[in-house]
C-alpha cells in the first residue's frame with residue numbers, strides 16, 4: 143500500500159528535514175509514525191500525500207508513483223490534518239456534501255455517500271449542526287469524514303486525538319479500528335504512546351529525519367520495557383514531554 147526508498151526533503155533554507163526514509167505499510171494495517179518534535183513526521187506525511195515534492199528518493203503510494211503520478215494518488219488517499227477544516231458556522235453535513243461534489247459526485251450520489259460515511263462514524267443526525275456547536279470528538283470525527291468522502295484506500299491522520307478527553311480518544315480509536323475492519327489502511331502520527339500501543343499494528347519511530355526503529359508494539363516493548371522506555375532508549379528523548387499544551 144505504501145513503500146518509500148530513501149525519501150528525503152531538503153528545504154531551500156538548507157534544512158534537511160527528512161534524510162532518506164524507508165517505509166513499508168501493508169494493506170489493512172494501522173501504522174503509527176512517532177518521533178520527537180522536529181524529527182520530520184509532518185514533512186514526510188506531506189510528501190506522501192503529494193503536498194510537498196521530495197528532493198530525493200522514491201515512493202509508491204496506493205499503487206502509484208509519487209514523483210510521476212501524484213494526481214492519481216490524490217484520488218486514492220485521504221488526509222486529515224491536525225487542525226481539521228470544519229467551518230464553524232456552516233452545517234457540517236452540507237459542507238461534507240459540497241466536498242463530495244468537488245470530487246465529482248453528482249448531488250444525489252454525494253448525499254448518499256455522505257449519509258454512509260456519517261453512519262459509519264456515528265454522526266447521523268448532526269448534519270445540520272454548525273461546526274462550532276459540535277463537541278471536540280464529534281468535530282474530529284467530521285474531520286475524518288472529510289478525509290473519507292471519496293472512499294480512499296489509504297487514510298493519513300495527523301495527530302487525530304490531540305486535545306481530546308480520554309473518553310473521546312477511546313471512542314475515536316474504536317472508529318479507526320472499524321476503518322481497518324472495513325479495509326482502509328491507516329497511517330497516523332501521534333504524540334501519545336498509549337495511543338500507538340493501543341491502536342497500531344506497527345510503529346515506526348523517526349528521529350533526525352531517518353527511521354530509528356520499527357516493529358509491533360510488543361516487539362518494541364521486548365525485554366520488559368514500556369513503550370515510553372523504548373522511545374527514550376531509541377531517541378534519547380521522552381515523547382510525553384512533547385505533547386503540545
Ligand SMILES: Nc1ncnc2c1ncn2[C@@H]1O[C@H](COP(=O)(O)OP(=O)(O)OP(=O)(O)O)[C@@H](O)[C@H]1O
Nearest residue numbers: 153155157159177178179180181182183184185186
Ligand atoms: N517549510 C519549511 N522550511 C524550512 N524548514 C522546515 C519547513 N518545514 C519544516 N521544517 C524543518 O524541518 C524539520 C522537520 O520538521 P517537521 O515539521 O517535519 O517535524 P515533525 O516531526 O513533524 O515535528 P512536530 O512533532 O513538532 O510536528 C524541522 O527542523 C523544521 O524546523
